Amino acid sequence: MSALFPFPHWNRSKGSIISAPKTPWAISLGLYLIPMKRLQFSVTINASPEIVYDQLTDPKAFAQWSVVFDPNSHLEGSWEKGSLVRFLTFNTAGELCGLLSNVRENIPNRKIHLDHMGVLEKGVEIFQGPEVEQLKGASEIYHIIPQGKQTRLAIESDAIMDLESYLIETWPLALEKLKEQCEKLNS
Numbered sequence: 001m002s003a004l005f006p007f008p009h010w011n012r013s014k015g016s017i018i019s020a021p022k023t024p025w026a027i028s029l030g031l032y033l034i035p036m037k038r039l040q041f042s043v044t045i046n047a048s049p050e051i052v053y054d055q056l057t058d059p060k061a062f063a064q065w066s067v068v069f070d071p072n073s074h075l076e077g078s079w080e081k082g083s084l085v086r087f088l089t090f091n092t093a094g095e096l097c098g099l100l101s102n103v104r105e106n107i108p109n110r111k112i113h114l115d116h117m118g119v120l121e122k123g124v125e126i127f128q129g130p131e132v133e134q135l136k137g138a139s140e141i142y143h144i145i146p147q148g149k150q151t152r153l154a155i156e157s158d159a160i161m162d163l164e165s166y167l168i169e170t171w172p173l174a175l176e177k178l179k180e181q182c183e184k185l186n187s
Helices: 023-029 049-057 059-068 161-186
Strands: 035-043 074-077 086-089 098-106 111-121 124-126 139-147 150-160
Touching: 035 161, 049 059, 049 086, 049 150, 049 161, 059 074, 059 161, 074 111, 086 111
Parallel strands: none
Antiparallel strands: 035 150, 074 086, 086 098, 098 111, 111 124, 111 139, 139 150
């Protein structure tokens, strides 16, 4: 299983996913153009921005709504600016793996901006090398927008190559689950 795609749903068995245009100069330098597409998703939630923010960032709450990405999905780390957040699961061999993201910006109840920096493979954090080249420049941004008694949560998520269809299918399910959690707390 690829280090970049530690989640069972992301298992890519067709070899390297680096299939971008390979010009002679790029090959000789080991440079590959990794296409990414910025995807956008949103949901309106009948809850305050504070409830939405708490459900996004609380590890127990995260594990509940992110189950649609992976049944063992959970997070570790701090949401403080400059900190590392680990989005984790277990691979098919039962080893801890996941995505490592730097908190570029965290404005509580308003915005979280994450830069994907590395992967965790077999319990080892990897920030350089072929396993993480595909992550360079990828980010995820959560906009928490108050709208009267409701909150609009807008997500910008960079899709790396063949993850686009997976994210287009899965993010709306995750947002619906998050919405249910938030609205339960608001009732």
